[in-house]
Amino acid sequence: SDGSPVASVTGKVRVDDYQGSFIPTIDRPANLWKSWVILGDMLVGTIGANVTVYGRAAGGTSTQQWVNNETNILSNAVHTAQTNQPTFVVWVQGESAYLQTIPEDQSYANMKSIFGQIKAVSPKTKIFIAIDGDSTGSYNSGIVNAQQKLISEFYVFKGGDMQLLRMDPENRDMPGGWHLNDQGIHALGKQFYDSVIKYQPWLD
Numbered sequence: 001s002d003g004s005p006v007a008s009v010t011g012k013v014r015v016d017d018y019q020g021s022f023i024p025t026i027d028r029p030a031n032l033w034k035s036w037v038i039l040g041d042m043l044v045g046t047i048g049a050n051v052t053v054y055g056r057a058a059g060g061t062s063t064q065q066w067v068n069n070e071t072n073i074l075s076n077a078v079h080t081a082q083t084n085q086p087t088f089v090v091w092v093q094g095e096s097a098y099l100q101t102i103p104e105d106q107s108y109a110n111m112k113s114i115f116g117q118i119k120a121v122s123p124k125t126k127i128f129i130a131i132d133g134d135s136t137g138s139y140n141s142g143i144v145n146a147q148q149k150l151i152s153e154f155y156v157f158k159g160g161d162m163q164l165l166r167m168d169p170e171n172r173d174m175p176g177g178w179h180l181n182d183q184g185i186h187a188l189g190k191q192f193y194d195s196v197i198k199y200q201p202w203l204d
Helices: 035-046 063-067 070-084 095-098 105-119 143-150 162-164 182-199
Strands: 013-017 018-021 051-054 089-092 126-131 155-163
Touching: 013 035, 035 051, 035 182, 051 070, 063 070, 063 105, 070 105, 070 162, 089 105, 095 143, 105 126, 105 143, 126 143, 126 162, 126 182, 155 162, 155 182, 162 182
Parallel strands: 013 051, 089 126, 126 155
Antiparallel strands: 013 018
C-alpha cells in the first residue's frame, strides 16, 4: 500500500481484517485501509461513536474477479456484512477493470451483483463508491461510466473521486502514477467523510 502507515488519532477506530482486529497505534499502525482509518477518526469526532473498519478487499482485483469469487473474496465480504450489519460500505475499485478492458455493461452488471448480494444480507447498509478509472484522471472509460450510472440510479452513493484527486499531481505517489501519497490518502478519506455526513446512513 502507498503512503505512510496511519494510527488512529482518537484511539477509537478499530481495524478488523485478515491479520486480526486491532486499534492502529504509533507502535502498530495500519499499513492498509489508511483512508478509512482517517475517515473513522473524522466520524468519531463528529458523531462520538467508536468505528470499526472491516477490511475485506484485495488490491489489484477487478469486479470480474469479485463476481467469480476468486479466493473467496466476495463470500467473505458477504459473510462479514451478514454477521456485522455494517452501517455503510466504502468501495474504491476501477483500475483493474480499466486495465482488463472490462466493458461498461459488464462492469455495471458485476457491481450490481456484488452490491446486491451485500444488500440482500444487510438491507440497511448503504454503499458509497469512488469514481475510479485510469491513471490520467479521465472520466471517459467504461468502468467510470458504469460507476456513474449506478450513482445516478441511486443504487449507491458517490463517496469519493479518485479521478479528481489524480488531476492534482500533489496527490500522487509519483508523476503519472496510479496511487496516492499521504496528502491524497487523507483527501480521499475526507471526500468519503463529506459524503457520509451528507447522507447520514445511520439514520435509517
